Amino acid sequence: MQKAVIIVAGGSGQRMGAPGPKQFIEIAGKPILMHTLEAFYRWDAGIEIILVLPESQKTTWENLKKTYSFNLPHKIAFGGKERFHSVKNGLGLLSPEVRLVGIHDGVRPFPSKETITACFEKAAEYGAAIPVINVNDSLRKAEGENSVAVNRDAYKLVQTPQCFKKEILAKAYEQQYQAHFTDDASVVEALGYSIQLTEGNPENIKITRPVDLAIAEALMDKTAF
Amino acid sequence: MQKAVIIVAGGSGQRMGAPGPKQFIEIAGKPILMHTLEAFYRWDAGIEIILVLPESQKTTWENLKKTYSFNLPHKIAFGGKERFHSVKNGLGLLSPEVRLVGIHDGVRPFPSKETITACFEKAAEYGAAIPVINVNDSLRKAEGENSVAVNRDAYKLVQTPQCFKKEILAKAYEQQYQAHFTDDASVVEALGYSIQLTEGNPENIKITRPVDLAIAEALMDKTAF
Numbered sequence A, B: 001m002q003k004a005v006i007i008v009a010g011g012s013g014q015r016m017g018a019p020g021p022k023q024f025i026e027i028a029g030k031p032i033l034m035h036t037l038e039a040f041y042r043w044d045a046g047i048e049i050i051l052v053l054p055e056s057q058k059t060t061w062e063n064l065k066k067t068y069s070f071n072l073p074h075k076i077a078f079g080g081k082e083r084f085h086s087v088k089n090g091l092g093l094l095s096p097e098v099r100l101v102g103i104h105d106g107v108r109p110f111p112s113k114e115t116i117t118a119c120f121e122k123a124a125e126y127g128a129a130i131p132v133i134n135v136n137d138s139l140r141k142a143e144g145e146n147s148v149a150v151n152r153d154a155y156k157l158v159q160t161p162q163c164f165k166k167e168i169l170a171k172a173y174e175q176q177y178q179a180h181f182t183d184d185a186s187v188v189e190a191l192g193y194s195i196q197l198t199e200g201n202p203e204n205i206k207i208t209r210p211v212d213l214a215i216a217e218a219l220m221d222k223t224a225f
Helices: A032-043 A055-067 A083-091 A113-126 A166-172 A184-189 A210-222 B032-043 B055-067 B083-091 B113-126 B166-172 B184-189 B210-222
Strands: A003-008 A048-053 A075-078 A100-105 A128-134 A138-143 A146-150 A155-158 A162-165 A196-199 B003-008 B048-053 B075-078 B100-105 B128-134 B138-143 B146-150 B155-158 B162-165 B196-199
Touching: A003 A032, A003 A083, A032 A048, A032 A100, A032 A113, A048 A055, A048 A083, A055 A075, A075 A083, A083 A100, A083 A184, A100 A113, A100 A166, A113 A128, A113 A162, A113 A196, A128 A184, A138 B184, A146 B155, A146 B184, A155 B146, A162 A166, A162 A184, A166 A184, A184 B138, A184 B146, A210 B210, B003 B032, B003 B083, B032 B048, B032 B100, B032 B113, B048 B055, B048 B083, B055 B075, B075 B083, B083 B100, B083 B184, B100 B113, B100 B166, B113 B128, B113 B162, B113 B196, B128 B184, B162 B166, B162 B184, B166 B184
Parallel strands: A003 A048, A003 A100, A048 A075, A128 A196, B003 B048, B003 B100, B048 B075, B128 B196
Antiparallel strands: A100 A162, A128 A155, A128 A162, A138 A146, A138 B155, A155 B138, B100 B162, B128 B155, B128 B162, B138 B146
């Protein structure tokens, strides 16, 4: 089945304390976002890649592509007010023959081949699948002024790509935006679909804090990507 | 007030796939556990350090101390069946003048000075404090066969040191062991004390998976510890 990935790169770099958007920060010789696109192209050179960028970053991206001689084929959609609207814009550019769609964070350059494969395979079978990993630390939940220990074994940390049959995803994104739509699974879930969990890889971190840059450099060095 | 830290090093290295205990794996030129002891000694050279080790690892530790010319003062207690029993053994070695006690994972070599200070200060004021950080990924909770998205903003990831007034901790550890005692806060909480949260540092990771070793090496290089 023809597959596509919508890579959402909307960050401003605020939490990073960086002067520019965090997806353009260089690690191991090129911007994070290029590593992310390459991860999917390396997985399957036939995948359709749609990159969602804030309109204000289009020129920067075009210039970076020239600077780094980056020429992986991809379409560009513009970001919207919330992630929800950005993904919706990306959906509008899908080729008609696409049957399965992954949605992925632009600042997650390290999804493993196994993570991507497992997610698309389970989405093909069940309609909706997302990669998760175990919680490695103890976990507490706020309750009013206090907090209580909860059983971390009942919880999973969610990564991307989040993968879906196209018709389910398209239908889900016809809903009105709601504030609790924090990821694509929650949008699809609101339609009543259940979400299958697949095994993610611990390297597949979201680069959001300054410390994540040091970690990302290390992962780039040590991992066979 | 006189302070002590009980450093619990009970790991077997199973999840790491390493041949020996993970706390003895070398990063940046010496075993992880030595970095951990140094973090507290650097914070306050007057702190009493009690290291809890499985009895079977005592000779290895003595040999490693010679190999690396490691001579930070510390007492050694032996580990018990569960973490609970290990901590209890450590408590038995506290000097009478100690008033505040931190309990720390042996495989967390990167608590910042700010993290340690904030935790001990709040424990001095309120009796019990633990460092926490935000959850960076989406979070799901298992519900029967399925899972549901939960609001990650209501949750915190718990680190160590977990700090307490000695009399509270001693009383808490007189309780019978229960399976839900997953960290020291949960033991103290079972007595009815409320736990204060302080800000942890994201570098303060628990080294348990192979990927954490690469991350730890990077943090060692890039962070001013």
